[in-house]
Amino acid sequence: MRTSDFNFSFPSDFIAYYPTKERDESRLMVIHRKKNSIEHRLFKDLYEYFENGDTIILNNTKVFPARLFGNKEKTEAKIEVFLLRELDPIDRIWDVLVDPARKVRVGNKLNFGNGLTGEVIDNTTSRGRILQLHFCGSHEGLIKKIKELGKTPLPKYIQRSPEKSDEQRYQTIYAKKEGSVAAPTAGLHFSKHLLKKLEIKGINLVEITLHLGLGSFLPVEVEDISKHKMDSEKCFITKDVCNIVNQTIKQKKRICAVGTSSMRAIESSVSSSKNLNHFSGWTNKFIFPPYNFNIANSMITNFHMPKSTLLMMTVAFAGYDLIMKAYQIAIEKKYRFYSYGDAMLIL
Structure with a gap:
């Protein structure tokens, strides 16, 4: 596939310049790959799609005023x-x-x-x-x-100056390890209340760390996407996390990567037996179609920029036709795009 295959246009006023009033009140498009179907919910409904023993992987990186x-x-x-x-x-x-x-x-x-x-x-x-x-x-x-x-490093497309509220809202509520220059935006939708509901339901909430840098938002400037080079980003996965994830794989339960950063992290350290290994180092993993995913069988992500590596990974996970259809529906139904925008759950 070529970079131009991932291009699309939409009204600029669909870009979310501010977050929703409540984190989990953003919209959630749910994509069922096997059924080739799409439904429309709110993010706070997320817990309905997971069961006892499932695992959700969160990126606990923290943005610094870069x-x-x-x-x-x-x-x-x-x-x-x-x-x-x-x-x-x-x-x-x-x-x-x-x-x-x-x-x-x-x-x-x-x-x-x-x-x-x-x-x-x-x-x-x-x-x-x-x-x-x-x-x-x-x-x-x-x-x-x-x-x-320093000021909160809001993306350039949010064409306003950072405000005091951005210091808190451009962070996930579980941010711990400082080192990112951009937020892992799929995680911005989680509220304390929603995390508690997931926990009560018996869902494992595990944390990895991938510090987002230029690799996450550097544009693809070559038409042949296989020639694009990802900038390296620092990544940490503990043995305890691996034990929980690998047990979930063994039990054939659902594993959900929250965001492209979590997905890139876990795909950067896979054993020959298709289990997750602990990891501490740098990754320049670039995931684009076709690609066989090894760990997660579901994914939460936002609506991304045209021709971005983030969109390419999403297409690799759910299929080109289904994702481009989903984006067209998102435009028709006026979903909010990018960092402060709405979310997508791919099952």
Whole structure:
């Protein structure tokens, strides 16, 4: 398949610029693969589709305030820096995106205020710049300063400034491990009440960690999708989680990956016997059709951007015709798209 096969158009006002008032009040499109059918529910109805002994896999990564605003030394030109990941804690070197990139060169110094400055020391990466941040104090002090000055990294298509409420709503309620520059958006729909109902019903709620970085939203710029290279993202899966998941496989119960990040994590560490292995490291796993999934037999995801790797994974899981039909129905029924939008449960 080619990148152009995953293109579609829809009205721009279908993009959700704000979340629903209550997390679990978003709409839920339920796709039954075997029946080739679609039904329309609310996310709070999710527990009806799971039974005692089923397992739901959540990504507990936590978003940090990765967007910094500063000025170039001398010219005072405004510069936005998007922190992707820390490369060297000792020398305080970060992989970043800079906007506007054309205004920044190696050697340029940036001032973010309150004693935090940065210097561009390299621009050899294909996607951005390498920035060395300077702050008088400890590494812990630097991280504290970033959190003090940084803003919630809302996606660019949410064309508004981050608000105080975004600090809480652009996080899952089970976020624990800090390190993401984007939220695992399928998990944003879970409320404490819904999680409790699932728990009472006897459903296993297990947590893995995959820190979302550029790999999750870097556009596919080649027509041959097999030539696209995913940016690596850090991933952790514990032995305890593996034991629960593998027991669920053995019992032939339902396993649901919440979001493409959870799916990518578990598919990055599969044994030869099709069981889940514990894992700690980096993954650049790119899932596109055709692909045989090994662990999860159901999936929760949002409605994604055209030609995105996230849409490609969803198609790989549910089939091209069914997903493109579902997206067309979503447009007709005015579902809300992207990070703060509605959800899809694929069974």
